[in-house]
Amino acid sequence: MGLFDFLNKKAESRKSIPREMLLRFLPSGQVVWMPDNTETLLKEGYLGNHAVFTIQDWKSQKIASAPRNIYEVVDQKAYSRYRLMMKGATEKSLFEAERLKRKGLREVTGQVDLQKTLDRPNNLMSWYEFVYGLSTFKDMVGSGYIGATRDGVGDATKGAIREMELLPSQHVVITAGDRANPIKSYHLKTNPEVKIAVENVCQIRHFDPRYDVGMQWLYGLSRLYPARDIIQEYKESTATKVNIFQDKGVRDIIFPKGVTDPGEISVTEAQSAEDNMNRKLTERGGIITNSIELGSIRVGFSPVEMGILESQAVTKEDFCALYHIPAEVIGWGDKATYSNMDQFVKQALINSVLPELEQLKDRLNEWYVPSYEDTKQPLNNQGQKFVIDFDHEYFPEMQQDKKALVDWLERSPVSVNEFRAAIRYDEDPDENANKPMIRNGYKFLEDMGIESLASGDTSMFEDNDK
Known part of the structure; x- marks a missing residue:
């Protein structure tokens, strides 16, 4: 084998690096089409399903209300260990993580510029509204997008970020880039002429394994995508429930409590009691009185209809499992007591809320914080001088x-x-x-x-x- 043959073979091997294999489907500048069912999941899941909305609302509220602080890194090693421990945080490891945080970080209050944009991302939204929407978009669509306005002169991709806009995730379109930069730019379906530079967009997404269709995995996977059948089942059971009540209504057998022998009440007395009760129930307003205590048994539903009604409770628990939130937290489970409710909430915070806060702070520390020059460490140190972090002990259930x-x-x-x-x-x-x-x-x-x-x-x- 000659020298040039070896060089040619080496050049050939470079073509098989992973990124080239992943991006071979689309040339630079071509639009990456969003999965067809994205807006459907948003409309039928979040907007059209009260169970999904209730769970998502609980989670987004918790994420948005977590206090956000600016810290100075005083011990890089302790801070790095703290970050690793928080990635897979458990109830037992959180105390050690908090100790490492106190050792590695020191809260600061003087970074006015860095705090200002976070306190008020734009003139239409507070931080709470902004993060609430970001969390909701990420779960419902697969990705949350933050668009930035910088103060750079002559170059819109340079300078400190002075304003952050929450982009409507269901309208965001990705334009493919090259091997070095898979994403070239973003634009909105509602305004395709205006391109947004990739440097001015922070995308926070769920992992998406759908690598078989172009580059759609870049959009992230909606949390509701694996639950499409459950959403449809819940929708159909709700419609059936309405039809059952419209067609048959609710029928009860009313009887005097304490009567064990049916022969104690004559047919005439029973009919008179029924007529008297019907007359009182049809009148508007007033108070219904009776001389004896009554009991009732609900009847009128077939086993199939009862199964449909009971299936809704099971479906609600399936939705909760999708979010890693115990059904008892939302009020649907049957295991909650006064003494163990805090434990259910703590489990939901650790498994559902803390991972989202970790991903959010990591992306802000990678994208937002470095745009401010005074946040960088001196050349002889590694990492950033200042970082964003959340106080998870703000939640009473998380306090030691x-x-x-x-x-x-x-x-x-x-x-x-x-x-x-x-x-x-x-x-x-x-x-x-x-x-x-x-x-x-x-x-x-x-x-x-x-x-x-x-x-x-x-x-x-x-x-x-x-």
Whole structure:
């Protein structure tokens, strides 16, 4: 084999890199068509199905109400570990994640420019409205889109982002780019002449495995797409329910409570009671009185009709499962009690809300924050100087059990300020407040000659407690 044959073979192998295989379907500049059923799912799911709307409304409200803060990164390693722990957060791991957050981040209030646009994304929407809509679009359509207006001079893709618009996801059209940049631009179906540069759009999408049709996976997968049959089933059962009540109405057997022998009431007395009750029920207003306590049994539905009515309750639970939210949170389950309701809500927050907040903050930190020059770290450091994060302990159900928290802190070699921060007290300015301590009168580690425990190794205490 000659030298040139080897070079030709090497050049040939480059054509098989994954991105080229994924993007071979469409040439640059060609429109990527949105899946046909996108608007149908939005109309029949969110707008036409009260069960879907109720669940989505609960979730979007929680996401939009989570407090958003600006933090300075003071320990890059701790911050990186915190981010990793939050990706697969569990109830048990959240305490350690919160500890790493306190170590890696410090809340700041002086970044006026960075905060201003977040507080008021545009002159029509507050942050709450903006995030509520973004979350809803993402679940219903598959992607949420943020359009930016920058203050760059001469180049609309440069400069700090001064305004953010919530784009209607069902109208967004993607134009294919090249191998290096799969997306060339965006535009709206309602205004195709105006192209939006890819640098000025932040797209937050669900994973979409539909790689078999052009590049439609770029739009993301609607959360309702796998539930198309359930939506149709619920729609049909609702229509059937209406027809049942219209055709047959609701019929009850009314009887005196406590009567065990039907022979105690004559046919004449029973007919008189029925006529009297019908007359009272047909009159408008007033109060119905009776001399004896009555009971009732509902009749008139066939087993098939009863099955249709009962299926709606099951379908509601299916919708909740689609969102990873227990049905008890919405009020449809039968396992909720006063004592365990907080646990159901906590489960919904961890499994449904926190992952969305994590994705939102990651995209804003990648796209929005770097547009401001003063947010960048000096050249000798890595990462950004400032980042956006959410306070998940804002939700009462996510707050640590104070008794269990204090018990854990007392068993760990933490400083006074770490203890105070964990229970959300202000920092103590005393110079000794940052030195690790252990129980046994709360002595400083350095005074006991065991400074090695400052790293957080509590194994010796765990052994002694057993």
